[in-house]
Amino acid sequence: MRFLIYQESRQGPRKSNQDRIAYSYSRDALIMVVADGMGGHLHGEVAAHVAVKFVVEAFQSQARPRLADPHRFLIDSITNAHLAILGYAEGENLPETPRTTIVACIVQDGMAYWAHAGDSRLYLIRDGRVEVATKDHSRVQQLVDIGRVREEAVANHPDRNKVFNCLGQGTLPRIDISRRTPLRSADTLLLCTDGLWGALSTRMIVEAVLRDEILKAMPELLNAAEARAGIDGDNVSAIGMTWLSEDMMDPLDHGNSISTKTMQMSDTATQTAGFGDGTPREFLSDDEIERAIEEIRGAIKKAV
Amino acid sequence: MSSQSNQPLPEGYKLQGYTIERMLTCGGFSLVYLALDETGNRVAIKEYLPSSLALRTEGDVIPAIPKENLAVFRYGMKCFFEEGRSLARLSHPNVVRVLNFFRANETVYLVMRYELGRTLQEHLALNRGTMRENFIRRIMTLSLNGLREVHTNKLLHLDLKPANIYVRNDETPVLLDFGAARQTLIEQQYKLSPMYTPGYAPPEQYKQRDMLGPWSDLYSVGAAMYACISGQPPQPADQRVEQDRYVRAVDQFAGRYSVQLLETIDWCLNLDHLLRPQSALALQKVLLRERDPEVTGRRTFIVSLHSALSRLAGE
Numbered sequence: 001m002r003f004l005i006y007q008e009s010r011q012g013p014r015k016s017n018q019d020r021i022a023y024s025y026s027r028d029a030l031i032m033v034v035a036d037g038m039g040g041h042l043h044g045e046v047a048a049h050v051a052v053k054f055v056v057e058a059f060q061s062q063a064r065p066r067l068a069d070p071h072r073f074l075i076d077s078i079t080n081a082h083l084a085i086l087g088y089a090e091g092e093n094l095p096e097t098p099r100t101t102i103v104a105c106i107v108q109d110g111m112a113y114w115a116h117a118g119d120s121r122l123y124l125i126r127d128g129r130v131e132v133a134t135k136d137h138s139r140v141q142q143l144v145d146i147g148r149v150r151e152e153a154v155a156n157h158p159d160r161n162k163v164f165n166c167l168g169q170g171t172l173p174r175i176d177i178s179r180r181t182p183l184r185s186a187d188t189l190l191l192c193t194d195g196l197w198g199a200l201s202t203r204m205i206v207e208a209v210l211r212d213e214i215l216k217a218m219p220e221l222l223n224a225a226e227a228r229a230g231i232d233g234d235n236v237s238a239i240g241m242t243w244l245s246e247d248m249m250d251p252l253d254h255g256n257s258i259s260t261k262t263m264q265m266s267d268t269a270t271q272t273a274g275f276g277d278g279t280p281r282e283f284l285s286d287d288e289i290e291r292a293i294e295e296i297r298g299a300i301k302k303a304v
Numbered sequence: 305m306s307s308q309s310n311q312p313l314p315e316g317y318k319l320q321g322y323t324i325e326r327m328l329t330c331g332g333f334s335l336v337y338l339a340l341d342e343t344g345n346r347v348a349i350k351e352y353l354p355s356s357l358a359l360r361t362e363g364d365v366i367p368a369i370p371k372e373n374l375a376v377f378r379y380g381m382k383c384f385f386e387e388g389r390s391l392a393r394l395s396h397p398n399v400v401r402v403l404n405f406f407r408a409n410e411t412v413y414l415v416m417r418y419e420l421g422r423t424l425q426e427h428l429a430l431n432r433g434t435m436r437e438n439f440i441r442r443i444m445t446l447s448l449n450g451l452r453e454v455h456t457n458k459l460l461h462l463d464l465k466p467a468n469i470y471v472r473n474d475e476t477p478v479l480l481d482f483g484a485a486r487q488t489l490i491e492q493q494y495k496l497s498p499m500y501t502p503g504y505a506p507p508e509q510y511k512q513r514d515m516l517g518p519w520s521d522l523y524s525v526g527a528a529m530y531a532c533i534s535g536q537p538p539q540p541a542d543q544r545v546e547q548d549r550y551v552r553a554v555d556q557f558a559g560r561y562s563v564q565l566l567e568t569i570d571w572c573l574n575l576d577h578l579l580r581p582q583s584a585l586a587l588q589k590v591l592l593r594e595r596d597p598e599v600t601g602r603r604t605f606i607v608s609l610h611s612a613l614s615r616l617a618g619e
Contacts, residue, residue, distance in 0.1 A: 284378035284379060284381055289378075290407070292382075293405055293406065295389065296388040297392075297404070300392045300402055300403070300405065303394065303395040
């Protein structure tokens, strides 16, 4: 696999960052996860934290280097993440279970598979426009579906934060699964929280993504969302991934791409953002220590 | 745990191709050794070993970590990794260079280039109150080159003090000890227990950590310059916020140092971060005498002079 990827999570003007995002890849599979802890609920960031951690760790243990069934994996790991949140709330005797949205996407064998619960979104951007996008599990999206609200009015609708389906709720969450979608070279997958899509129109998002190589376009996209949201803004988080051909000479590749060709069968590499903020102290696993050391050694070599 | 201190690795101990010569320093969080690499070059090796959590007794190599401390021990390792990450990205003659990073003896090690010289703190102890102005300006101007590189990489040092400014024998400085460095310029990623040294830490480092910025490191630079001329740091900022007993350097040390340098120190030591130099470059220009500090005290003096004059003119 060869791809360009960028992720960032910004606190914005809020008191805390309740978004958690991560990506991880093995030689043959890539996962991207975005979760938005729900502010109205106690410990929203804990729910987002547990969800992302849970799904990524399941990926790390199963993608060696391939997932047997990506669809199955998404349903199982997201359901288990939901149960883990309930378990956490019970273990900590929390009066209310913390809640979070989630959107996760797997790429394997040149095919993308995604799943979501809540109003964090995935866009597949192809040939300068949105090819597919997830549909929010929100009150306002229901109004759009029955023709009561126009698509463009969603971002400013008073009910836009009313999510009726998420992880950590009393009933089992509904997990929407995409179809198996073949990726083409230069396709971009964008996963983001409502802090991003709520501040910008779809057209602005697409234009910003296409303006430059994804590594440069993404920080600008987040800047634009922050600037537009102003002081009432939310946490803003997104992962952008541009799919490239295996060809070393891909014209879109300026030497910043990640190629998984030389990875060992059992290796995974993971990046997270938004973590470590107001969350319980964690036990650093041997794997995490090894990864941190590898990362530092890589940076030392690069800087010399 | 006990107040026993950790035993250093013994002389001649082979640590992944490095040979330990002796211990250089020992802090609460780590030990630093002088060692030789395989080609006989001297290096400094920092060993993560918080004395409150892990104990290495005489004759042992692997520290004993009580089971109940293991989680916290590993959590603290994150801080050590932060230092490694921060430094690995920086390659600058005025910032200590990391050469290697590895895991051994149940803990982790950071290998740095070793240079001949002594810390500014040692200089300060040797020449109490007699440090030459040109020396102070030179060391700080060059240190600010290193700090600019740090800030350019969206990092803050957050623990600048004379003990962390190492002066090579050719009188060029190297910034050390990035254990407190954070990627605060990007996002508040890690909220570990704040680390600071009283007297050198700016007020926002105690309470308003969302106000941290390049100006926070510049407060510390100001405090370090203050220490160079007075022998000790100014009153700690958390106390200054309660009751400010700071006497302006201009009033305390006039005659011994140029007014321009003393005003620069007062400028850096403003409690209000907006009144301090906002960038390392801005401070550097002043230390190079390309500009004068924007001293608020003097401005008000000029304003009051102005109004006094216009009153006179009016009468």
